[in-house]
Amino acid sequence: MLHLASRIIDLCPAPDEHLWLLARLQQREFVPLIRSLRLSCYERALSGSQGVNELEESLAAHTMLQGQAAYVSGEIFCFEDHVLFLLFENPEAGSPAGMRAGIVYERGTTEPIRKLEYFCQTVSECLMESGRVESVESSAALEKSGQSSRSDWRPATLSDSKGFARFVAKQDIDALSTIVCKENATERVRASELLDDDYTRLFLRRAHEAYAEGLPINPATEDATFPSEYTMNRLTEVGLLRREVLVSCRKTGHTLFSLPSADALAVMTISNARCSECGAAIADERIEEVAAPTPLSSILLEDGAWMVNRLHTIIRQLGIPESEIVIEPPTGDGEARLLARVCGVPFLIVMRDGDLTPAFARRAVGTKIETDARHLVIVVTGAIHKESRLSLHNFANRMTRSGSDFELIIIQGMSTVREELRRSFEQASRQALAEQLCELNSNFGLDVAHFINTRFQLLHEMKETNRRALSPVSEEPAQALQKRAHSPSIVDHEIFGMSEVDETAALNP
Structure with a gap:
């Protein structure tokens, strides 16, 4: 999946200076792809490099006189692991005057935002060196006076960001910071992964109920429905269960001690401690190893906290940065909400460790309307009520008929969550990239967004092929x-x- 980040500035050189700016950027090792293709075409037409620049300037002037699309409406710059783009906004097309710079990158790209900032700085320096844009020269004076400068690059704001901002404003900032730290904790991530299994969650809930009643589960005496020894060891390793040594009176069955290990039992035995019920030595009483739930398992099973952690982990693994994810603190109703932005497009994920009931569906729709999210993802572990599914699909149809770009995804169980989110995220990424770069299609003569997507895909395949070729298995x-x-x-x-x-x-x- 490709990711997108962009910056805008209120300054823009005149149309007849676009070629000059691209030439200066090429001197700074930012080679413009579209212009390079055109120059190569002109060189072939002229059977040499002589006269290429004159032909380019003539065509650019002719395009301006004809009132057609700008000869240079933008440019793309291809590098090994990312693609930079520069767009000259056209006020006649309804866009405010200025420039838009952006970067398209993969998850493995190192420091993409720093590369974008360096590119923006290089563009500003080229304009300053030219002396043709007066606002750039006066920007320093504006900054000293405390006023905002038109030469400052700032993050591009999207219409969808208002709902995201409202969702963030409703939350407690300190609570959000605490949630982020908790969800990134290694022990929570490992434990939540095991809770994907329905039977594991059922067993842990039963273990909690039995332990609260003073009847801890004994692996040696349970029936065939008890988890295997391997599963028990995994649950113990991740901190969902702990092994305890239970000492109880042989006559009354009353629990005397709950010890953390056999070493603690040895200490009790050596001390010649005796039963308070029958007076027998501890070594003569009933001793058994039991499985006891931990506080971590209680926290994760409460209010669907394990689902929040799993969804957060999956979204981060898909390449979404932490700054684009907001988790609503638990409200105690067994439901959880998470809002993530993919290339600026908000995804509202509502989850519940239980059934999809009509009341839950109505609350999910209400949150969608509040956040104005384009995508509503509902994840449940239980049954999906027919009335709930019908009401949600009716809402989605009404949104579509009203002209809204809306997607509804209902997921039952955690097994398909990753694949469903990956597919939807990739589609949103392609749409956002096409919307950003559609202005370059006329200059390039092809679909620029599709070209960039295919380029990254082919480069990834070639790298994988070369890696296998360089390290053959003998x-x-x-x-x-x-x-x-x-x-x-x-x-x-x-x-x-x-x-x-x-x-x-x-x-x-």
């Missing part, structure tokens, strides 16, 4: 190792002057 060492493993002896007896037959005879005289 069959000879594997075969030699296998032959060596099946040999009757790994000692070379010839070194010691004896054969394997001699060794056998020596061992069996």
Whole structure:
């Protein structure tokens, strides 16, 4: 999936200076792709490089006189792991005068925002050096006086960002910071991953109820429905369960001690402690190992906290930065809400560890209207009521008929969440990229957004192919190792002057 970030500035050189700016950027090692293609075409038409610049200037002037689309409405700059673009906004098309710079990058791109900031700084420096844009020269004086400068690059604001801002404004900033720290905790991430399984959650809830009633679960006495030893070990490793040694009176069955380990039991035994019920020694009482739930399991199972952690982890793994994710603090109704922006497009994710009821559906629709999110994702672990599904689809149809770009996704269970979100995120990324770069299609002669998407895909495939070619798996060492493993002896007896037959005879005289 591709990611997008952009900056805007209120300054823009005149149309007849666009080519000059691109030439200066090329001197700074920002090679314009569209202009390079045009110059290559002109060079072929003229059978040489002589007269290429004159032909380009003539075509640019002719385009301006004809009142057609600008000869240079923008440019793209391709690098190994990212693509930069520069757009000259056209006031006649309804856009405010200025420039828009942006970067298209993958998750593995290092410091994409820093690269975008450096590109914006380079564009500003080129304009300052030219002396043709007076506002750039006076920007320093404006900054000293405390006024906003038109030469300042700022993040591009989208219409969808208002709902995101309202959602953030409703939350407590300190609570949001605490939630982010908790959801990134390693132990919570590992534990929440195991809770994807329905039976694991059912077992832990049963363990909590039994432990609260003073009846801890004993793995040795449970029936076939009890989790396997491997599952028990996994739950213990991630901190959802803990092993305890339970000491109870043989006569009354009353619980005497709940010890954390066998070492603690040894200390109690050596101290000659006795039962307060029957007076027998602790060593003579009933001793068994039980599984007890931990406070972490209680926290994760409450209010669907484990679902919030799983969704947060999946979204981060898909490449969405932390700054684009907002988690609503739990309200105690068993539901959770998360808002994420993908290339500026808001996704509202409403989740519940239970059924999709009509009341839950109405609350999800209300939150969607409040945040004005284009995408509503509902994740539940239980059954989907027919009335709920029908009301949600009717709402989606009304949104579509009214001309809104709206998508409804209903997911039952956590097994398909990653794939559904990945598909929807990629689609939103492609649409956002096409909306940003559609102005360059006439200059490029092709769909620029599709070109960039295909370029990244092919580069990724070529890197994978080259990686496999550079590190081939040799069959000879594997075969030699296998032959060596099946040999009757790994000692070379010839070194010691004896054969394997001699060794056998020596061992069996």
